Amino acid sequence: MRNSRRRLLAGTAAVLTAALALTACGSSSDEAGSAKSCVDTSGDTVKLGFLNSTSGAMAISEQTVRDSLTLAAEEINADGGILGKQIKIVEEDGASDPALFAEKIGKLITSDCVAATFGGWTSASRKAMLPVVEANNGLLFYPVQYEGLEASKNIYYTGATTNQQIIPAMDFLKSKGVKTLFLAGSDYVFPRTANKIIKQYAKELGIKIVGEEYVPLDKDDWSTQVAKIVQAKPDFVFNTINGSSNVGFIKAYYEQGLSPKTSPIISVSIAEEEAPAMGKDVTGQFAAWNYFQSVKSPENDTFIKAFQDKYGKDRPTSDPMEAAYTSLYLYKAMVEKAESFDVDAINKVSDGVTFDAPEGTVTVDGDNHHIAKTGLIGQINADNQFDVVWSSDEPIEPDPFLKGYSWWNPSAE
Amino acid sequence: MSTSTSAASRIKPWLPLLGIALLALALLVIAPAMLSPFRLNNLGKYCCWAIVAVGIGLAWGRGGMLVMGQGVFFGIGGYAMAMHLKLEAAGPGQVPDFMQLYGDGSMPWWWEPFRSPVITIAAIILVPALVAGLLGFAIFKRRVKGAYFAILTQALAVVFATLLIATIKQTGGFNGLNNFPSFFGYSLYDPVNKKMVYLIAAGLLIVCLVIVWQINRSRFGELLVATRDAEERVRFLGHDPANIKLIAFVIAAVMASVGGAMFAPIAGIISPSDVDAAASILFIAGVALGGRAGLFGPALGALAVGYGQSTLSERFPNEWTYFQGALFVVVILLIPGGLSSVLKRFRKDVARQTTELRGLTVTEPPTEVKVHG
Numbered sequence: 001m002r003n004s005r006r007r008l009l010a011g012t013a014a015v016l017t018a019a020l021a022l023t024a025c026g027s028s029s030d031e032a033g034s035a036k037s038c039v040d041t042s043g044d045t046v047k048l049g050f051l052n053s054t055s056g057a058m059a060i061s062e063q064t065v066r067d068s069l070t071l072a073a074e075e076i077n078a079d080g081g082i083l084g085k086q087i088k089i090v091e092e093d094g095a096s097d098p099a100l101f102a103e104k105i106g107k108l109i110t111s112d113c114v115a116a117t118f119g120g121w122t123s124a125s126r127k128a129m130l131p132v133v134e135a136n137n138g139l140l141f142y143p144v145q146y147e148g149l150e151a152s153k154n155i156y157y158t159g160a161t162t163n164q165q166i167i168p169a170m171d172f173l174k175s176k177g178v179k180t181l182f183l184a185g186s187d188y189v190f191p192r193t194a195n196k197i198i199k200q201y202a203k204e205l206g207i208k209i210v211g212e213e214y215v216p217l218d219k220d221d222w223s224t225q226v227a228k229i230v231q232a233k234p235d236f237v238f239n240t241i242n243g244s245s246n247v248g249f250i251k252a253y254y255e256q257g258l259s260p261k262t263s264p265i266i267s268v269s270i271a272e273e274e275a276p277a278m279g280k281d282v283t284g285q286f287a288a289w290n291y292f293q294s295v296k297s298p299e300n301d302t303f304i305k306a307f308q309d310k311y312g313k314d315r316p317t318s319d320p321m322e323a324a325y326t327s328l329y330l331y332k333a334m335v336e337k338a339e340s341f342d343v344d345a346i347n348k349v350s351d352g353v354t355f356d357a358p359e360g361t362v363t364v365d366g367d368n369h370h371i372a373k374t375g376l377i378g379q380i381n382a383d384n385q386f387d388v389v390w391s392s393d394e395p396i397e398p399d400p401f402l403k404g405y406s407w408w409n410p411s412a413e
Numbered sequence: 414m415s416t417s418t419s420a421a422s423r424i425k426p427w428l429p430l431l432g433i434a435l436l437a438l439a440l441l442v443i444a445p446a447m448l449s450p451f452r453l454n455n456l457g458k459y460c461c462w463a464i465v466a467v468g469i470g471l472a473w474g475r476g477g478m479l480v481m482g483q484g485v486f487f488g489i490g491g492y493a494m495a496m497h498l499k500l501e502a503a504g505p506g507q508v509p510d511f512m513q514l515y516g517d518g519s520m521p522w523w524w525e526p527f528r529s530p531v532i533t534i535a536a537i538i539l540v541p542a543l544v545a546g547l548l549g550f551a552i553f554k555r556r557v558k559g560a561y562f563a564i565l566t567q568a569l570a571v572v573f574a575t576l577l578i579a580t581i582k583q584t585g586g587f588n589g590l591n592n593f594p595s596f597f598g599y600s601l602y603d604p605v606n607k608k609m610v611y612l613i614a615a616g617l618l619i620v621c622l623v624i625v626w627q628i629n630r631s632r633f634g635e636l637l638v639a640t641r642d643a644e645e646r647v648r649f650l651g652h653d654p655a656n657i658k659l660i661a662f663v664i665a666a667v668m669a670s671v672g673g674a675m676f677a678p679i680a681g682i683i684s685p686s687d688v689d690a691a692a693s694i695l696f697i698a699g700v701a702l703g704g705r706a707g708l709f710g711p712a713l714g715a716l717a718v719g720y721g722q723s724t725l726s727e728r729f730p731n732e733w734t735y736f737q738g739a740l741f742v743v744v745i746l747l748i749p750g751g752l753s754s755v756l757k758r759f760r761k762d763v764a765r766q767t768t769e770l771r772g773l774t775v776t777e778p779p780t781e782v783k784v785h786g
Contacts, residue, residue, distance in 0.1 A: 054730055054731045055731075055733070056734075057732040092727065092730055093726050093730040093731065094728070095726065095734065096685055096686075097682075098588070098589065098591070098682055098684050098686060099680045099682050099686070099687055100726075102591070102680060102681050102682050103455060103458070103680070103723070104726075106451050106454070107451055107727070109677065110449070110450065110451045111449060111451045111452070117683045122587075123588055124587055124588040124589065124684060124686075127588050127592070127682075128588075128591050128681070128682045128684070129479065130591075130592060131591060131592040131593070131594070131681055132681060135601075135602045149514050161534065187578055187579060187581070187586070187587070188578065188581070188586050188587035188588065189515060189581065189586060189587065189588050192515060192581055192586075193514070193515060196515075215576075216575065216578050216579070217587060380431055405578070409517075410513070411517050411518040412517065
């Protein structure tokens with residue numbers, strides 16, 4: 001008796017819940033329409049969102065980007081703002097967690113109603129943010145070199161795509177007469193894609209790939225993989241390892257007797273910030289970027305001075321920091337050309353917008369939303385600075401899908 | 414039992430139902446009316462974690478099994494749903510975008526069944542049940558318990574996340590699966606449909622609470638608590654503790670999977686970092702915060718952790734992780750029974766003064782921090 005009453009009540013509870021759910025659902029379906037932009041620029045300020053990881057594994061890198069974004073905002077404000085409006089920064093922490101990046105960018109766009117957002121570092125964080133910015137027709141400026149094969153009307157990519165970093169690096173290796181190459185990378189999308197491109201281009205250039213090894217991002221034991229490099233004796237090692245895993249790789253590399261004299265390394269993720277943190281003297285190794293602190297230009301001198309005045313004489317400047325700094329100035333230029341903060345209006349006029357950046361003059365490509373950048377190869381000197389040893393001499397037009405390269409076959413292994 | 418208390422004791426069993434109804438009212442009626450679409454979507458995420466927590470409450474709070482690897486089951490549900498949503502986005506006969514980008518554009522055979530919504534939903538329930546069943550059978554029949562059990566489940570979460578990261582062409586690797594434009598045919602760009610997805614998640618949380626409430630009241634629920642507190646005695650009474658634990662473990666696994674399945678469309682992404690060891694520990698932390706043995710403790714704890722994570726990180730974008738860590742340390746040190754135990758202790762003191770002392774109050778585990786086997 002008691003038992004059956006219990007069941008009855010439980011059943012009622014379930015039905016009640018379902019009914020509640022349905023009524024709530026029904027009432028909500030009256031509010032029609034999709035997300036409308038809530039950006040308000042009628043006052044004398046404009047809100048911009050900075051979304052970087054200030055905690056978690058990526059904080060050490062992304063904080064530097066946050067710093068240079070903040071610097072750019074202060075400079076622009078001191079200079080009269082954007083369209084006469086002072087920038088009001090809304091800061092968020094992505095905490096090195098892609099799901100949190102998706103949440104926070106949603107908050108910045110729909111709740112804080114920022115006119116544009118700046119940030120992201122890992123491809124995972126960008127891929128997580130992409131559908132959210134697109135769904136809300138927002139704007140994201142992404143400042144880090146990446147694996148390409150992407151274009152969104154709601155994202156501007158101010159770091160290099162593969163034909164501005166990976167391909168120039170291969171051209172440099174060819175010019176050095178390299179015959180054999182070993183690939184070492186972290187196990188995620190960027191190194192896998194970069195190596196796919198490297199392998200196809202190497203075949204074209206007649207360079208032989210003598211090994212390919214991956215280690216997960218959060219692991220730093222490279223001893224067995226480096227042992228394979230020792231055996232293969234390649235002319236060069238192409239390093240697509242990201243983050244602190246580099247420390248383990250460099251340690252194993254030197255401990256097992258390798259050096260720039262035997263098999264030098266060319267890296268795409270080691271910059272001024274990382275070189276002194278490797279725990280070994282990495283003098284003589286190479287890196288491919290589009291900016292080095294050593295770049296000689298009046299714009300770069302001004303940038304370095306402003307940055308070091310604000311954050312300290314010992315702080316180096318690096319490629320992603322410069323790309324982030326540039327991204328805010330490019331946004332300002334786009335808004336002022338469009339005379340509006342409206343995303344569609346900006347997209348309409350963004351093609352051809354230029355800025356005299358510390359790395360040199362950069363130009364926005366309105367079709368794929370990337371920017372033309374000069375490819376540079378640097379060699380690390382005793383001060384952990386990079387001496388430029390090779391340059392593409394002029395800005396390379398961005399080609400994220402490598403359409404202009406006949407050897408590229410995206411569906412091949 | 415005297416007549417004066419019998420009225421009170423007759424109402425008492427129904428109090429949880431009142432609590433569930435109040436929670437349902439808050440989540441299904443008040444929240445959708447009050448919160449902005451963005452906040453509601455966040456609440457939906459917390460609800461998914463709360464569903465996992467309700468299961469952990471059953472396995473750990475009631476059954477004494479410290480399940481440190483619920484991320485595995487959360488991931489099974491999340492990836493199963495995400496695979497379906499990716500295939501739905503790709504269209505009939507087409508291959509998900511990331512496989513064309515990172516692989517050779519061919520799809521592994523085991524993706525194919527997930528084109529069907531029915532198979533996907535069945536997989537979300539049955540795959541974790543099967544995995545937990547086989548695993549639990551092997552573990553409990555061998556009488557693995559205590560810290561060994563906890564380490565084993567934790568290790569599984571590590572293995573699972575590592576496996577996902579290594580299989581970039583099949584599962585998206587470190588990036589995981591994301592960019593889901595629609596949910597079973599409903600566009601996720603439409604706020605009304607987003608609200609619907611939220612309501613499903615919140616509704617499932619309520620359903621899970623009702624299920625656990627019924628389990629707690631049942632003979633099985635009593636046996637589960639008895640197994641937690643005195644496994645050998647239960648064995649002497651002729652029951653096999655392994656089977657009892659197995660059932661609770663399987664139910665917890667299925668709930669974790671359901672939570673993961675709803676998490677994917679709400680968060681818009683599922684990646685190894687949502688299912689790895691750290692994520693699994695965060696599930697446990699929420700349950701510990703709320704109080705593991707009660708019906709509401711785990712769910713409310715998980716909701717609180719989710720809310721705390723969002724608000725703390727918005728207020729203090731640079732320091733919030735320290736606050737979060739400090740909060741857990743304080744709770745575990747000062748109130749090991751969780752926040753709900755404070756309330757209960759207070760209530761019990763009052764009750765002790767007014768009514769006679771009743772004999773059996775075994776629903777709460779000992780308050781010292783200890784891994785139960």
